[in-house]
Amino acid sequence: MDDRVVAPLDRGEVRLEMAWGGICGSDLHFYRDGGVGASIVRNPMVLGHELSGIVCEIADDVEGFKPGDPVAIHPARLCGECLECRNGRNNLCRNVRFLGSAALNPHCDGGFRRYMTVQQGQLRHLPAGLDLEAAALTEPLAVVLHAINRAGPIEGRSVLVQGAGPIGVLLVAALRLKNAGRIVATDLNELPLEIATGMGATEAWNTASSFPEEEFDVVFEATGVAAALASAITRTRRGGVLAQVGIFAPGPVSAPLSLIVSREIDFRGCWRFDAEFDEALALLAEHKQQLTGLVTHKFDLPDCLEAFHAASDRKTASKVLLRLNA
Template sequence: MSINLPISGPAVVAHGKGDLRIEDIPLSAPETGEAIVEIAYGGICGSDLHYWLHGAAGESILKEPMVLGHEIVGVVVRQAADGTGPAVGTPVAVHPATPAPGDARYPADRPNLSPGCTYLGSAARYPHTAGAFSRYANLPTRMLRPLPENLELRTAALVEPASVAWHAVGRAGDVKGKTALVIGSGPIGALVIAVLKRAGAAHIVAVDMHDKPLEIACAVGADQVFKGDEADAIAAVDADVVIESSGSHYGLDSAIKGATRGGKVVMVGLLPSGPQPVSVSLAITRELELLGSFRFNDEIDEVIDALADGSLLVDPVVTHEFGLAHSLEAFEMAKNSAESGKVLLNFQQ
């Protein structure tokens, strides 16, 4: 049944550094091309943690209270007024980006690089772009991806981060039969391993500082694991493809050292702004290809298909689930990378 306005519901709102609140937010009337989605699950991302812990994610600084959340799935409860998009009752995943042109040049076939791009739950611009960690959300129908009947919403909650991983592996090209090294086995690193496995990588080596992420890495396809301080063993991997997902200069340095001559290093972990102390001279003498990887484009559709047909194994990545009333506990757990993988908020409870 279609939902009627006015309506309100609880939402997870960041007010500033260390200030996370659950507030009742009234839902405004949707725009013509927007549907109302009842959110079922939301995955806590590193950017959500940064807004809570630091009041900023990189250079995106909170200037006003903002609803967090961009890793979301739910069910359409009111179709867009213009008749576009999924019908009422359709389960959907969400592509949280809104590409937009700007003054800077970018390849037309890579809208993720558009300089004016906005993202749900981002303080990159002011006014901020509200996220969807809320009971109900108005979402443009172009963001909505209908889900197959056999794909459970809980599994589909990983569609967005799995798309980030899929894009990163795609930047490396054909990995079939190759040796792959993944530095950092948190949720994105673990999903990268799952994508590499599906893509036919012959040998996958995972690295992390903690046992739990390495346990998850093995569950989704890693053949071998090392702790982050095993520098000599990591350097000896001699990988054709290395994907750096730790977001630290130590990880990037290990990635360069672990790559074979003429190999590729894909950088998906977002390092802090400014200079980074890494072994660039080694990248030069080995003729390594250093490739950036930022968000994703239409890979989300391939990810949904792969999850639906069971060829992409992601369930071990989810380690904890909390009801909305326990959001602060959920964020505390997500912060503890030694004990958790992907932490989900269940908005249905």
């Protein structure tokens, strides 16, 4: 454990007692591999960006929040000045300080700790009926909602979700809530497919032995495995949409790009989220039971190493939560 000095609050800042945090795939990569893509850990860094907490102290100029308020935490602190911010593409801010990220140096510490200080603008009150544990799923659900928005109209359309990890199964659940037609989930492991079925998949295929042969209106590639891109392109119908949600490792990726041309496939990258964070909160409050079925393990913060070990085994775990105030 690492003790850090608690600095006095600056203008617009709020101190939180942390409640729950979800372990993300990027947290696992930072822990196991020392980096995610081009983001390399160069100095000690606190992980965690899927977070909820309770307000315990506010700066003198903060309004709208008071000690004791339960909150969800938007992990992005935008610069507000780059071209992307000025054009309303906040999720693409090139100078963003994102909790638990090594994209910039000095790194931006995350929330897997007892107390944390953030800007008031990063906090959201919890809707009535939403508890702090479920609120820790707001961030990954926001990622999913942004990907669906990038894919375009979804109602009644046939959809393939490649990869039934936490993001994949949340995609399935959100697609069901948004009235998609046939929803097919694929994965190499049985547990993720069982969870996907429970969260609304019409069909679940274990691609270790078989794969749906037909084409789909929309394909969400949620594995980030380079070899999976070829099958995602092949399974996207003419005039369809391929939404890339999984993050590839740096470097070239081999794929049948001629099919993107000849089929006029729209290949759309999906990066984080913006206003979808607020939509995710509302959906969690209204459909908590349907959207929390991916949580398989809960650990106390002192047991974080055991939690990371569990989260690394996709045959036995999906979303792993840390109880941060234990």
